[in-house]
Amino acid sequence: MKHIKQYLSSLAVVFLAGLMLFTESMPQAYAEAQSEDDEIFTLESPSSKIVTQLYLEDGIPTYSVAMDQQTVILPSQLGIKIEDNQVDQANNEELAQSIKLVETSDHEENYTIRGNRSETHSQYRKYLYEIDYETQTIGLEINLWDDGMAFRYIFNNGGILSIDEELSTFSFPNGTEVWYQMDNQAMQSLYEHKLIEDFSGREIITASSTFELPEGQAYVNLSEAELKDFAGIAYKSVGDNSVKAHYWSSINGFETTADYSPWRLAIITDNLNDLVNNTLALDVSQEPSEALLDADWIESGKAVWFEGYDNQGNIIEDQARASLEASTQLGIKYHVIGNNWRKWGETIEEALVMVKPMVELAAEYEIGIFIGHDVPNLDLYPDGNLFDKQARQNFLRQAKDAGVAGIKFGHIESETLESVNIYRTLLEEVADLELLAIFHNSNKPTGLSRTYPNLLTQEGVRGMQYNLDALNNTILPFTRFVAGGADYTPINFTDNLRLGDGTWPQMLANAVIFESSLLTFIESPVVLASNQAADFISLLPATWDESIVLDQSKIGDMAVYARRTGEDWVIAVQNAPAEVKELEIPLDFLSVDQTYSSLEYHDDLDNKMGYQIQENNYTSKDVLTITVNQGGGFVAYLKN
Structure with missing residues (x-):
């Protein structure tokens, strides 16, 4: 493909065929959104909390965003460059001549979700525009919520487009602190932070970064x-x-x-609670099919690694049963077998012969089995490349016949068009077989879990496989986890290196704050069941009915959460490694006139591999007082 150089301050949109025609007129109710000179448009969210202005600046589509009359995104460019070798290249330098508002409409819906809460209410205002050039027209759709905006470009050309470059830009005021990481392949770097004005022009940051405006006046993800x-x-x-x-x-x-x-999302809030609880990515994603909407075979749950087999895949029954029995005590629903199962036979069919007895044994305990499989052919098996349709469907059918509950797909590590589409292909095909899915060494979440609720989680995070990093853990909730759940694989008591600079109570807090619909522990269930935290782990759910980010939270300093499951609440605290902190947490989120009994795990300030365990009673009028160690944590299960 021929690459066209970037023209300074130009927007080139060339269509190979067709022209998007908009026929609906602007509703009278929103006539005031257009300025008198027809050059500046003012767009408002349903309650006018978010206001966007759209206009031409020297022939370039430009926008800015304010929240509560405070500018959040400074004037920034819009546009996309499309190459067409059949068109005179001089046309690529043309500038936009006008922007026309075609349609404005309000949208509102309620739907069930899984993760931070069990249902959501979406309300936004949609604006549809035509951007006219001398020889072509492009559609621009902008949606505004009270907690952010999304926009996308409309082509509807009916042919093949060669996309060269995108000009969508976000500009911020001086003093904006950026929380970012640059591992776009697997999103497993530590998060960094610096002021926007200190960027060198060489950084390529993941599309899961958060911009904190001066004095915390706004957060933009x-x-x-x-x-x-x-x-x-x-x-x-x-x-x-x-x-x-x-x-x-x-x-x-x-x-x-x-x-x-795709939609370009800017989640915009003035507090961390709204940032974490946003559902913009889900709101703009395709609804699930009717078959998947209420499918009873799609169940979230806790998980561990399957134990009790030798190098050839033969079951060591006493060890396997002990693990499964401990899992039952802890409420664990799934066991995961990594990619090593593939070594148990010359072909997939032969290897799955060894997996099937494990599936049958786990089924005695009502536990499902996940097996791992890399998507590209990393293991050099001739039948292992899941980009190949025949190899993929052969594997999935045989995995289903072996009785597994789901597949752990690994190592896509790319966002080429082919790689992006393989996510959907895999999810559609496993859904047809009523199989669950998770992704490891994956890219960022993009709302796929709404379209395919059989997708329980995906990695795309620096988890405990790299050992706990207490500072990074106070950044992740407000960056990577804003986009969706992640398989952090928390809690390990036997490998001291895994603990990093954290404490045992922080590990418990990780399992609460780092949401994942397949909540997988990186520890033997036998060890988990013998730890003093076993009672807490057994009570812990994988998904929540309600989540509140409490006011003590600050990016890179502390995450303080209250999450509800049914009538019960769980409080969790993660502290950065800088200093010991004293906290007072008002419990006014509890139901009025109800008394809650608590099971609490405090830091032992003299031993990071230990707890101070307490039991208390609380009402909504009480204040919980705790001391959290450097790199420490706290959890409390409050039962109604």
Whole structure:
């Protein structure tokens, strides 16, 4: 593909075929959204908390965003470059001539979700525009919620587009602190932070980064959603306090038949609770099919690694049964077998012969089995490349016949168009077989868990396989986890290196704060059941009915959560390693006139591999007072 150089301050949109025609007129109710000179448009969220202005600046579509009359995103460019060798290249330098508002409409819906809470209410205002050039027109759709915005480009060309570059930019005020990491392949780097004005112009940060404006006046998390038939983006620093959408794994461009670009999301809030509880990525994602909406075979749950077999895959029955019995005591629903099962036979069929007895043994305890399989052919088996349709469907059918509950897919580590689409292909095909799925060494979440609720979790996080990092753990809830759950694999009591600079109570808090619908512990269930925290672990759910980020929380300093499951509440605290902290937590989120009994795990200030365990009674009028160690934590299960 021929690469077209970037023209300074130009927006080039060339269609191979067709023209998107909008026929609906602007509703009278929103006529005031258009300025008198027809050059500046003011867009408002349902309660006018978020206000966007859209206009042409020297022929370039430009926008800015304010929250509560305070500018959050400074004037920034919009646009996308599309290559067409059949068109005179001079046309690529043309500037936009006008922006026309075509449609404005309000949207509202309630739907069930899984993770931070069990249901959500979505309410947003949709604006649809035409951007006219001398020879072509592009559609621009902008949605505004009271907690953010999303926009996408509309092509509807009916042919093949060669996408060269995207100009979507986000510009921020001086003093904005950026919390980011740059491992776009697997998202497993430690998060860093610095001021936006200190960016060098070389950073390529993941589309799961959070921008904290001066004095905490706003938080902006940038991501994308409904990613399909398109390369995925990161954000590249480009100077002038700006980051721009960047096709990090398709830097020479790509071809697509898509009618739309993915959504570019800017979650915008004035507090961390709203940031964490946003559902913008889910709101703009396709609804699940009717067959998946209430499928009784899709169940969240806690998980551990399957134990009790030798190198050839033969079951060591006493060890396996002890593990399964301990899992039952702890309420663990799934066991995971890694990719090593594939070594138990020359072919997939032969290897699965060894897996099937494990599935049958686990079924005696009502526990399901996940098996791992890399998507690219990393293990060099001739039948192992799941990008190949025949190899993929052969494996999935045989895995289903072996009775497994789900597949742990690994190592996609790319966001080319082909890699982006394999996520959906795999999820559709396992759904047809009523199989669950998780992804490891994966990219960022993009709302797929709404379309495919059989996707329980995906990694894309620096978890305990790298050992606990207490500072990073106080950043993750407000960056990576804003996009969706992640398989952090918390809690390990036997390997002291895993604990890093944390404490045992922080590990328990990780299991509460780091949401995952397949909550997998990186520890033997026998060890978990023998630990003093066994009672807490047995009570812990994998998903929540309600979540509150409490006011003591601060990015890079402390995460303080209250989560509800049924009538019970769980409080969790993660502290950075800088200093010991004294906290007072008002319990006014508890039900009025109810008394709760608590099971509490406090830091032992003299022993990071221990607890101070307490039991108390509380009402909504009480204040919980705790001391949290450096890199420490706290959890309490409050039972009604």
